[in-house]
Amino acid sequence: MDLKQSIINSINVKEKVLQNSDLLHRLEDAITLCVESLKSGGTLFFCGNGGSAADAQHLAAELSGRFNYDRNPLSAEALHCNTSFLTAVANDYGFDYVFSRLLQANAKEGDVLIGLSTSGNSSNMIQVFQTANEMNVKSIALTGLDGGKLKNYADILLNVPSNQTPRIQESHILIGHILCEYIEKIIFPMK
Template identity: 55%
Template sequence: MRKLSESIHKAFQESIRVKSEMLHHPELIAIIEEVVDLMVSTFREGHRVYFCGNGGSAADAQHLAAELSGRFYIDRKPLPAEAMHCNTSYLTAVANDYSYEEVYARLLQAMAQPGDLLLAFSTSGNSRNVIRAIETAQQIPVRVIGFTGKSGGAMKHMCDYLINVPSDDTPRIQEAHMLIGHTICQLTEQALFEYDA
């Protein structure tokens, strides 16, 4: 049986490999820069940012929304950002009365306004409720930033901006999503509140 330390090293090395590949991917870096500019302008124009995902991606969405509505590096005014799965009474009612595919789409219909922004997380790019959210966002219209894995799945051609991590391994994709998400939050906060980290 392989030593536990070998498995730990393998997991660490693969996480590092994915992040190193992103660092040497100029197209991905350029998209992240554009996303930061879009998020900054969205907040400056008085609009809101919504997040959605399932499972670990829901946790990532909630974490990043909190970085914006709470604080990141500095004490400053809160930014209007919300993860859409946090109201469990709403989530379970809509899943029961309609379908789980509609949980994010219906909330966007209720709350989102033209000019808002949706950050949609799906490691496969094929989560049906996330895809329905994107379809609804397009109708409002709300711009969409997709966070996926290597292929982009069905989301590849649906999003205004696609951040597709160069991996097919769900844990490695989610780790990279958090790195990218934290970077976007940091740069957005710096631009809006004019400080250097």
């Protein structure tokens, strides 16, 4: 077992993120978009499949709960937390619509959709991003290497320079934590 090599591989992907000035500029744009939405009474809606669903729920909780310090809650929600809704929609309409139907029911112009997808090609993710576009809801996609099909629908693409799912997910948490950190700092500056 070469445990150190696994750690080095993870660090190498994060080094690529660090060196990608275009990606960092798009991350700044994402932070600004989220701050503007939240300051104007908007909500951030997160979604993802599998491990990305867990990461999406985690990031929503960092904002609606707390991240680094006590402050008022921010309006952030993961679209996949209601299992009764998910299973009903999957059964009645198909799994492609589990996120888009809930976004359609709850989102409004000025809100932001944040989707995590390592491939950028999951059909339910494409559907929710198309729905966001139809509703004039801005969107941010966290993906892997080339962004997959989501790059065609997202207002802001944050694509991790890797094609390995675990490394992409690790970097999504890094990017997501930076997003939460700066949203919190900007909206609730420490006195």
